[in-house]
Amino acid sequence: MRSRVKRWTRSVAPLLYILPALAVVAVFRIVPILSSFAVSFTRYDIGGLHRISGLENYARMLGDPRFWSSALNTVYFVLGVVPAGIVIPLALAMLLRGKLAGKSFYRTIYFLPVVTSAVAVSVVWTWLFNPEGGPINSVLMLFGAGPLMWLREPRGVFDMLLSPLGVHPSGMLAGPSLALVALMIVSVWKSIGYNTVLFLAGLENIPGEYYEAARMDGAGGWSSFRHVTWPLLSPTTYYVLVMSTITSFQTFALVYVMTAPPGGGPLGTTNLLVFYLYQKAFDRFDIGYASAISVFLFAILLGLTVLQRRFAGRKVVYE
């Protein structure tokens, strides 16, 4: 009798506690994740029939110029957003650290965009970037610059910057379109507060004695940053690096609201991978192909995480 009660609490009771969470995770995470691999090897018809098509979707992907251009746009986007999302918040956190009057005031203001919905943010910035009478162009014109087309400008920014000098970079060298750069600005603006708070928490975890010791050794501001702050902050920096890479790869709402429909912005230059996936799946019902894109996306993100762990992770200093 006793042992049966024991077995009940040992094995069945814990499962009952886990069951609600497990059911949701199994049906809406694990099964979909696994089947996205399976679906990527099929051709999905309107009738819902899957026909095994082997690697056909992947072959199509390799030969699809719009897939490659949206992959390139995504690379531009990530390379623009991630470094800015580390440098600016780190500088702000350095200024905010320690005792400072108005600290929580600043923190609140910097954090506001983080809790604001991406859709509302996008609607507002569409107005700010509006070429006719939008506030940003009005300000630019005060300084004798612009007006710029912003979200409607397909030209690459390097091309725009260098063409007055008579240099006309083209293709990949022309860089991301001004429209895509506008999306990067919004994305950085929205994430500054979160990353600042993470850096601030990281900075405040560094024991004061280290700075004391550095000062005794005659270290100035820059050298104590270089030899104390930067190495001891590395777990936070590493976390911010990985997280912002993953989130910026997934950007969707900004593209959808600010530059689409009909889709992908001026000449498709703001079409990012996740938006392309969405278009394929839900505008064209090309489900198999969309799944192949999502598998590709997953592989890239997994690969990047592993790479970052190997390179950045090796330099991470834990106390």
Added chain:
Amino acid sequence: MRASPAARRIGKHAILLAGAVVMMLPFVWMIATSLEKGGLRNYVEAWSQVPFGTYFLNTLVVTLLTVAGVVVSSALAAYAFATMEFRGRGMLFLLFLSTMMVPQPVYLVPSYIILARLHWIDTFAALIIPWTTNVFSIFLLRQHFRSIPRSLYEAAVLDGCSTFGYLWRVVLPLSRSALVTVILFDVISSWNSFMWPLVVTNSESMRVLQVGLSYFNQEASSNFPLLMAASTFCTLPLLVLFVLSQKQIVSSYARSGLKD
């Protein structure tokens, strides 16, 4: 040569204030533009041009039920993972955690197929049930539950407390701050979620606020005062929540970055 402390302080504040202005300007412009040509009438007009009342109600229902589901399912699971010994506990927990590594767009398409099979497309079930648990919440609560001393459990059992009673009467009351973190996180992410509701609903009567706002943006794309008015009232509830509990929210987010 070093700047004096007072000069450094002024310099710091100058930079931080300039930054604060840049961060705030979009909100200031949003509100200023929303009051152009017509003032508060813009709000009434935006509200009545599309059924924002319905969108609000839908969002409220979805947010409340989702968060309730998350709290219940996560607390139960976290309790089992934190306090009970059973076979496969480590494996199961690892399985949960690994799903956290996979971003939503990756499983969006097959999830849609599953919802279609269940005939849930365009229903509240599709908006709510897939999100009624959150692995990150389980992780957070488990960390917290584990920090509660085992001796409390033995004392409670001696007093005739059942396993569930211990969770209900001892563990949960001791975990108020962790629960608040979980709730705030999920309110924010549920209220702001966009891609999922865009995909799994079609009819206007099932639209949530974010989807409704994005459609309104397409329809009224040149009427900026109306659009800014709509953006203002769509963000207002969360802005109020944020101002009321900003300390808690900011420290919750800060905690999300601390992995141990």
